[in-house]
Amino acid sequence: MVKIRSRDSNFDCVTCIMRKRSDWSVLGHDEVTLLAGGQSSYRYSAGESVYSMGETGDGVYCVCSGTVAIRRLDAEGNSVLLQLAYPGDTLGYEAVLTGEPHRCNAEALGPANVCHINTPTVKTLLDQNPGLGLQFLRRTVASLDDAQDKLVHHATLSNRAKLAHLLLILMDRYGRRTADGTSTLYLPVSRRDLASMIGARHETVSRIIGRFETDGIAYFSGRSVRIPQVNALVEEIRPQLVG
Amino acid sequence: MVKIRSRDSNFDCVTCIMRKRSDWSVLGHDEVTLLAGGQSSYRYSAGESVYSMGETGDGVYCVCSGTVAIRRLDAEGNSVLLQLAYPGDTLGYEAVLTGEPHRCNAEALGPANVCHINTPTVKTLLDQNPGLGLQFLRRTVASLDDAQDKLVHHATLSNRAKLAHLLLILMDRYGRRTADGTSTLYLPVSRRDLASMIGARHETVSRIIGRFETDGIAYFSGRSVRIPQVNALVEEIRPQLVG
DNA sequence: GGCAAAATTTGACGTTGGTCAATGCACTCC
DNA sequence: GGAGTGCATTGACCAACGTCAAATTTTGCC
Numbered sequence: 245m246v247k248i249r250s251r252d253s254n255f256d257c258v259t260c261i262m263r264k265r266s267d268w269s270v271l272g273h274d275e276v277t278l279l280a281g282g283q284s285s286y287r288y289s290a291g292e293s294v295y296s297m298g299e300t301g302d303g304v305y306c307v308c309s310g311t312v313a314i315r316r317l318d319a320e321g322n323s324v325l326l327q328l329a330y331p332g333d334t335l336g337y338e339a340v341l342t343g344e345p346h347r348c349n350a351e352a353l354g355p356a357n358v359c360h361i362n363t364p365t366v367k368t369l370l371d372q373n374p375g376l377g378l379q380f381l382r383r384t385v386a387s388l389d390d391a392q393d394k395l396v397h398h399a400t401l402s403n404r405a406k407l408a409h410l411l412l413i414l415m416d417r418y419g420r421r422t423a424d425g426t427s428t429l430y431l432p433v434s435r436r437d438l439a440s441m442i443g444a445r446h447e448t449v450s451r452i453i454g455r456f457e458t459d460g461i462a463y464f465s466g467r468s469v470r471i472p473q474v475n476a477l478v479e480e481i482r483p484q485l486v487g
Numbered sequence: 488m489v490k491i492r493s494r495d496s497n498f499d500c501v502t503c504i505m506r507k508r509s510d511w512s513v514l515g516h517d518e519v520t521l522l523a524g525g526q527s528s529y530r531y532s533a534g535e536s537v538y539s540m541g542e543t544g545d546g547v548y549c550v551c552s553g554t555v556a557i558r559r560l561d562a563e564g565n566s567v568l569l570q571l572a573y574p575g576d577t578l579g580y581e582a583v584l585t586g587e588p589h590r591c592n593a594e595a596l597g598p599a600n601v602c603h604i605n606t607p608t609v610k611t612l613l614d615q616n617p618g619l620g621l622q623f624l625r626r627t628v629a630s631l632d633d634a635q636d637k638l639v640h641h642a643t644l645s646n647r648a649k650l651a652h653l654l655l656i657l658m659d660r661y662g663r664r665t666a667d668g669t670s671t672l673y674l675p676v677s678r679r680d681l682a683s684m685i686g687a688r689h690e691t692v693s694r695i696i697g698r699f700e701t702d703g704i705a706y707f708s709g710r711s712v713r714i715p716q717v718n719a720l721v722e723e724i725r726p727q728l729v730g
Numbered sequence: 731g732g733c734a735a736a737a738t739t740t741g742a743c744g745t746t747g748g749t750c751a752a753t754g755c756a757c758t759c760c
Numbered sequence: 761g762g763a764g765t766g767c768a769t770t771g772a773c774c775a776a777c778g779t780c781a782a783a784t785t786t787t788g789c790c
Contacts, residue, residue, distance in 0.1 A: 316639050324639045338628045341621070347632055374617040378584070381624045385581045388627055389590055391634035392559060392569050398641045399686035400565045403777075435738065443642035448777060450739055466738095466786080646747070678768060691747055693769055709756090709768095737786065745778080754769075760762095 245292050248285040248357075257283050257359070262308050265332040267383060270375035282365025288352035294335065295350050301339025303362040307331050310356025311432050315349045315440075325437045327387065328353075330417065337380055340366055353432050398443050401481065404452050406442035408480035411462065415474065427474055431467040488535050491528040491600075500526050500602070505551050508575040510626060513618035525608025531595035537578065539592050544582025546605040550574050553599025554675050558592045558683075568680045570630065571596075573660070580623055583609055596675050641686050644724065647695050649685035651723035654705065658717065670717055674710040 257263055257280040271279060285308070288294065294305055294312060305312075307329050314327040314335070326348065329335055339346045340363055352358070370377050397406055411429065419429045431438070435453075439446040456462040461477065463470045471477065500506055500523040514522060528551070531537065537548055537555060548555075550572050557570040557578070569591065572578055582589045583606055595601070613620050640649055654672065662672045674681070682689040699705040704720060706713045714720065 316635060318639050318643050320643070322639075322643045324642050326635050326638060338632070341625055341628060347635070370621065371617060374614060374620055377617055377620040377624055378613065381620055381627060382584055384624060384627045384631055385584060388631045388634060389581070391631060391638060392590070395569060395634060395637055395641070395686070396559050396561050396565075396567045398638070399567050399683060400561050400563070440642060443638070445778060446738075447740085447779085451777085454739085688748060689768075690749085690770085694747085697769085731790100733788105733790090735786105735788080737784100739782105739784070741780105741782085743779085746776090748775080749773085750771105752769105752771085754767105756765100756767080758763105758765080760764100 245289075246287045248287055256280055260308065260359075262306070262332050266306060267334050267376065267379040268306070270379050271369065271373060275369060275373060278365060278369065279361060282362045283359050285357060285359045288356045288358060290352060290354045292352050293349060294352060294358055295346050297347060297349050298345050299339075300345055301336055301343075301363070303360050304337045304340055304366050305335040305350065306359045306361065307333045307335065308357040308359060310358075311353045312356060312358065313349075313351050313353050313433070313437070315351065316347065317349070322440075323349075323437075324440045324443075325433065326391070328417075328432065334380070334383070337366070338384075341380075403442055403444045403448055404455070405481045406444070407438070407449065407452050407456075408461075408477045410438065410442055411469065411471070412474070412477050412481075415471070419471075425473075427471045429469040429471065431469060488532075489530045491530055499523055503551065503602075505549070505575050509549060510577050510619065510622040511549070513622050514612065514616060518612060518616060521608060521612065522604065525605045526602050528600060528602045531599045531601060533595060533597045535595050537593035537595060537601055538589050540590060541588050542582075543588055544579055544586075544606070546603050547580045547583055547609050548578040548593065549602045549604065550576045550578065551600040551602060553601075554596045555599060555601065556592075556594050556596050556676070556680070558594065559590065560592070565683075566592075566680075567683045567686075568676065569634070571660075571675065577623070577626070580609070581627075584623075646685055646687045646691055647698070648724045649687070650681070650692065650695050650699075651704075651720045653681065653685055654712065654714070655717070655720050655724075658714070662714075668716075670714045672712040672714065674712060 257268070258276055263269060263276070268276070268279060282303075288310070295301075297317060309331055312329040312333075312335065313325055314329060315323050315325050317323050329350070335350055335358075336346065338344075397409065401409065414431065415427060415429055418432060419427050421427050433441075435449050436446045439449040442449070444452075453462075453464050457464065460472065461480065500511070501519055506512060506519070511519070511522060525546075531553070538544075540560060552574050555572040555576075555578065556568055557572060558566050558568050560566050572593070578593055578601075579589065581587075640652065644652065657674065658670060658672055661675060662670050664670050676684075678692050679689045682692040685692070687695075696705075696707050700707065703715065704723065
């Protein structure tokens with residue numbers, strides 16, 4: 245993780261193009277100046293930690309580029325990948341709001357620019373502009389909705405269906421349609437993370453992948469995936485409770 | 488569901504003792520008056536619906552007494568019990584904030600008093616008092632944290648461990664310690680709901696209950712549960728991935 | 731480029747837990 | 761009081777999936 249020099253206007257909230265797509269879009273001109281004053285930009289490499297479970301929240305983080313994985317570990321060290329954060333997403337505000345330590349790890353999955361906004365600045369802005377809190381609230385409600393959908397899926401879908409569903413979600417962000425109607429996808433995560441996202445073991449994911457290939461549904465090579473018919477994945481998602 | 492007459496001071500926000508334990512505790516005197524003006528009290532019987540998936544949110548609901556179950560259904564009609572709401576909890580604000588229809592059903596599990604606060608009043612209060620939004624935000628963050636913990640449990644615990652864990656949680660609210668060190672518990676939900684809460688089939692829950700009894704861990708009779716040693720339940724919760 | 735560590739795949743095996751079906755039980759409604 | 765309805769329990773069966781272990785590939789790092 246490297247700090248980016250403060251005067252670089254490519255990494256300044258005032259000019260940041262991500263800001264308009266983020267929670268901070270509700271701020272007025274003076275408030276953006278205040279934001280810029282409490283902000284520092286950092287460059288992370290793949291695998292570097294943005295914050296860790298148990299640490300005290302010392303501010304919030306705003307993703308400018310790259311993908312950040314939000315993970316939670318249980319007592320035995322099993323890691324579960326709960327969420328992928330993308331440019332425009334704000335992270336770590338839970339700890340600032342509750343005063344509790346972070347409940348998750350945040351880790352850059354690849355090269356990523358992430359800005360830090362210190363706690364005093366965040367609290368001042370929250371007090372000053374009710375819209376900012378509502379924006380955070382809307383985002384948190386969306387995350388909650390997402391988590392609850394996952395709970396429903398965990399309760400009703402087979403691992404095979406859950407993997408198909410996850411591939412469809414990843415398609416939205418990482419997929420490309422090629423001319424002949426097939427789609428390709430470069431996975432942002434390892435097989436282990438894939439497994440933890442659907443609540444299965446990584447060996448099981450390997451086997452499901454094998455069956456997807458024999459069934460002609462998706463072909464994997466490392467992190468590249470080729471999907472001849474996206475609809476075939478949709479067909480896989482049928483609630484049918486299974487071991 | 489029966490409307491309670493408006494002038495009954497036992498069901499008025501100004502005098503409501505639940506208010507001080509709820510999100511609305513941040514309101515000032517004038518704001519409470521405004522709240523009371525936009526509020527109506529209702530009495531629900533067991534099984535009655537407070538709101539349903541797909542309906543447009545026409546305000547928020549505040550639980551005064553009783554327990555309200557928050558459920559989500561999937562496309563095939565499988566119901567998953569996501570949350571139990573207790574006196575002081577505010578429900579349905581997600582739909583008001585996002586403008587989207589309700590994503591869950593809310594249903595009284597037994598006799599319950601629930602107040603309704605109409606959307607204009609809620610929006611006025613949110614604009615007027617930034618603390619109210621922050622209060623909602625804090626509560627939503629807590630719900631999200633809870634949902635994510637469940638996701639981790641679904642990914643790492645066996646159904647038996649999950650049921651033990653659920654019983655411990657229900658003990659906190661519905662349990663009683665008797666003189667001789669044993670504890671008793673009256674379940675607020677059916678076996679089916681119990682099953683959906685841990686992501687298992689109701690037959691599986693029946694069998695786990697049978698094994699808890701042969702193992703001397705917990706004895707079930709209808710919705711009554713007797714637990715000789717609460718610690719025995721804690722022992723059951725060990726992450727060990729399993730079928 | 732080459733070594734070490736990590737990730738992935740594959741196999742064999744046992745268990746959990748889902749499916750289907752039958753029965754018993756509790757409650758409500760005429 | 762009897763029929764009807766939904767819930768719970770139990771049994772038989774087996775497919776899905778976790779566990780353990782070993783082989784193989786990929787990745788990261790000097």
